[in-house]
Amino acid sequence: MKEKQQPESPDLKEVICFCFGVELGAIREAVKKNNYKGVEQITRYCAAGGGCHGCQPDIRRIIDEARQEFGLDQMEAEKLEQAEKKSGSLPAIKMIRLVEKAIQEKINPLLKNEQIQVSLDEVNGDIVILKTNNELSPSLLNDVEAILKQDICNSIELKII
Numbered sequence: 001m002k003e004k005q006q007p008e009s010p011d012l013k014e015v016i017c018f019c020f021g022v023e024l025g026a027i028r029e030a031v032k033k034n035n036y037k038g039v040e041q042i043t044r045y046c047a048a049g050g051g052c053h054g055c056q057p058d059i060r061r062i063i064d065e066a067r068q069e070f071g072l073d074q075m076e077a078e079k080l081e082q083a084e085k086k087s088g089s090l091p092a093i094k095m096i097r098l099v100e101k102a103i104q105e106k107i108n109p110l111l112k113n114e115q116i117q118v119s120l121d122e123v124n125g126d127i128v129i130l131k132t133n134n135e136l137s138p139s140l141l142n143d144v145e146a147i148l149k150q151d152i153c154n155s156i157e158l159k160i161i
């Protein structure tokens with residue numbers, strides 16, 4: 001007896017592409033192994049979808065489900081973020097958003113006891129200029145810079161006005 005309703009245990013032997021006899025398991029494996037995103041990639045790999053095209057919507061759905069199940073999109077996003085951090089070439093708008101997040105979540109809470117508050121004045125390449133209502137000690141300045149470098153980009157240069 002086959003329980004076809006269970007999404008957790010798909011029948012990997014189920015034929016998806018009847019033109020070429022390609023099974024569900026082969027398509028899922030191709031997505032996992034090669035990080036495929038498009039139906040045409042599957043067609044090039046194993047011909048599925050390249051005949052009558054009738055199975056293409058199913059292949060599309062299988063790709064989306066497999067990518068989610070294997071965490072492929074999440075992995076790509078993390079890799080991209082790491083690469084951006086290393087390269088020090090974050091787009092300005094992203095840099096601004098990350099600096100504001102760091103200020104709100106880490107920097108201002110850290111400075112609260114000293115009754116100091118900072119806000120973003122300007123981002124110019126890797127130079128981040130923060131405004132403050134009170135002077136920061138050298139050690140606090142180091143802490144703030146360390147937060148920005150750790151959370152956003154190692155090449156950040158901090159200036160306080």
Ligand code: FES
Pocket residue numbers: 016017018019020048049050051052053054055056
């Ligand atoms: S059933 Fe897949 S191409 Fe025809």
